[in-house]
Amino acid sequence: xxxxxxxxxxxxxxxxxxxxxxxxxxxxxxxxxxxxxxxxxxxxxxxxxxxxxxxxxxxxxxxxxxxxxxxxxxxxxxxxxxxxxxxxxxxxxxxxxxxxxxxxxxxxxxxxxxxxxxxxxxxxxxxxxxxxxxxxxxxxxxxxxxxxxxxxxxxxxxxxxxxxxxxxxxxxxxxxxxxxxxxxxxxxxxxxxxxxxxxxxxxxxxxxxxxxxxxxxxxxxxxxxxxxxxxxxxxxxxxxxxxxxxxxxxxxxxxxxxxxxxxxxxxxxxxxxxxxxxxxxxxxxxxxxxxxxxxxxxxxxxxxxxxxxxxxxxxxxxxxxxxxxxxxxxxxxxxxxxxxxxxxxxxxxxxxxxxxxxxxxxxxxxxxxxxxxxxxxxxxxxxxxxxxxxxxxxxxxxxxxxxxxxxxxxxxxxxxxxxxxxxxxxxxxxxxxxxxxxx
Ligand code: PA5
Numbered sequence: 001x002x003x004x005x006x007x008x009x010x011x012x013x014x015x016x017x018x019x020x021x022x023x024x025x026x027x028x029x030x031x032x033x034x035x036x037x038x039x040x041x042x043x044x045x046x047x048x049x050x051x052x053x054x055x056x057x058x059x060x061x062x063x064x065x066x067x068x069x070x071x072x073x074x075x076x077x078x079x080x081x082x083x084x085x086x087x088x089x090x091x092x093x094x095x096x097x098x099x100x101x102x103x104x105x106x107x108x109x110x111x112x113x114x115x116x117x118x119x120x121x122x123x124x125x126x127x128x129x130x131x132x133x134x135x136x137x138x139x140x141x142x143x144x145x146x147x148x149x150x151x152x153x154x155x156x157x158x159x160x161x162x163x164x165x166x167x168x169x170x171x172x173x174x175x176x177x178x179x180x181x182x183x184x185x186x187x188x189x190x191x192x193x194x195x196x197x198x199x200x201x202x203x204x205x206x207x208x209x210x211x212x213x214x215x216x217x218x219x220x221x222x223x224x225x226x227x228x229x230x231x232x233x234x235x236x237x238x239x240x241x242x243x244x245x246x247x248x249x250x251x252x253x254x255x256x257x258x259x260x261x262x263x264x265x266x267x268x269x270x271x272x273x274x275x276x277x278x279x280x281x282x283x284x285x286x287x288x289x290x291x292x293x294x295x296x297x298x299x300x301x302x303x304x305x306x307x308x309x310x311x312x313x314x315x316x317x318x319x320x321x322x323x324x325x326x327x328x329x330x331x332x333x334x335x336x337x338x339x340x341x342x343x344x345x346x347x348x349x350x351x352x353x354x355x356x357x358x359x360x361x362x363x364x365x366x367x368x369x370x371x372x373x374x375x376x377x378x379x380x381x382x383x384x385x386x387x388x389x390x391x392x393x394x395x396x397x398x399x400x401x402x403x404x405x406x407x408x409x410x411x412x413x414x415x416x417x418x419x420x421x422x423x424x425x426x427x428x429x430x431x432x433x434x435x436x437x438x439x
Contacts, residue, residue: 039405044195049225065212079134086202109143138176224383
C-alpha cells in the first residue's frame, strides 16, 4: 500500500459538497505558502523539513544527543504544550511500550504537580541524568519551576560545572530568562526561531533533540516531512482535502472532531494533534473542538456516546496497515472462552475487524468518517503525518476565518494565576482578584 492515504468518501456522503469549497481551499493554501495572511510572521514551520533543518544542524543535534546518550541513564525533557507534545508523541509511537529507551526519556514541566515532581526526583535520585529544557519564551511558569528544582538537584549531585555539561537549553535566540541563564552557565543551546510557534515546532530542535536522544532516526522523520511538504506545496493536495472536509462538516453542524487510533502507541499523537488544532482554531468563538480516543479501549467508555449521543461529531481515524510484531491467537482444546473461532488469526486481524466494524456502525449512526492510512508506524510515516496535519491546520484555520498562528486565549489563566500569586507587577490585579474571591 501507499505509505500515506486519505479517504473522505464516508464523510461527504451526507450531501456535503466539497467542489464548492475548492476555491476557498486553494486561496487558503496560497495564503500559507505566500505568507499573506494573519499570523504570517509565524510560518517558519513551512520550510523546516526541506530547508531550515539542514545537514549541519542535523549533525549538531545528533552530536549533542550523542553526548547525553553516552553520559546519561535518563534525560528529563522539560517543557509544556508545543515544547513537549511533539517529542512525546513521536517517542511514544516508536518506543517499546514496556522497555525504556536508553537513555530513558522523562518529561517534566508539563504540569505543576507537586507529587509528580517529587516522585520524579525520587526516581532520579540514584540515576545519572541530564536535562533538556525547552521554552521558546523562556518565561513559562510550569517548566521554569521544574527546571529550578531539577537544576538544583543535578548541581548538588554532580557539581555546577558537570551539571552544565549535562544540560541543554532550547529557547529564543536572544530574549528570555532561559537564554540569559544558558549563556551564564555555558549550556549547549539550540534556537527556536522567532517565526516557529510552539505547536508547530516538533520538526525543529524542540522535537528533534529529544527524539534523537531517545535513539530514533531524525533524518527519516524529516525526510517523510520533506516529501509531504513537496506534496502539499501544490493545489489539490491531501492537506487541502482534509481541511475542506472538516470545514464542510463544521458548517453543517458537526462541531467536534474525534481523532481515533487503533494502536495505543498513538495515544500521544492524539494529544499533540489536539493542541495543534485546539490552539490554532479555537478563537473568536469559533472552531471545531478537537477530541481524541484510543480504540478499541475507548469503545468501552466513549463508544456509546460516539455511536448514539448528540449528532454533532465526526471522526478522523488514523489507520495503521502493518504491525511491527506478529502474534497469533492460539487454539485451546477446551475452548472454555469460546475463542476458537479466531484461533490461528493474528491479534491485529481482530483489531482491524473492530476498526472496520466500528467505522460502519458509526457511519450508520450518523458519524461522518475520515480515514488517514499509513503503512506502518515508523519515523518516515510520522514525519509525513506531522507535516500533513500542520499544513492542513494552517489551511483549515484560514478557511475558518481565524489567525491559526496565535493563542491570545492562553494568557487569561496566566494573568489570574500571577495575580493570585502576587507576582510583582500584578499588584492591581492581585487586589481585584482577591476582592472578587472574598465576595
Ligand atoms: O503552541 C504554543 O505556542 C504553546 O503551546 C507553547 O508551546 C507553550 O505555551 C510553551 O511555551 P514556551 O515554549 O514559551 O515555554
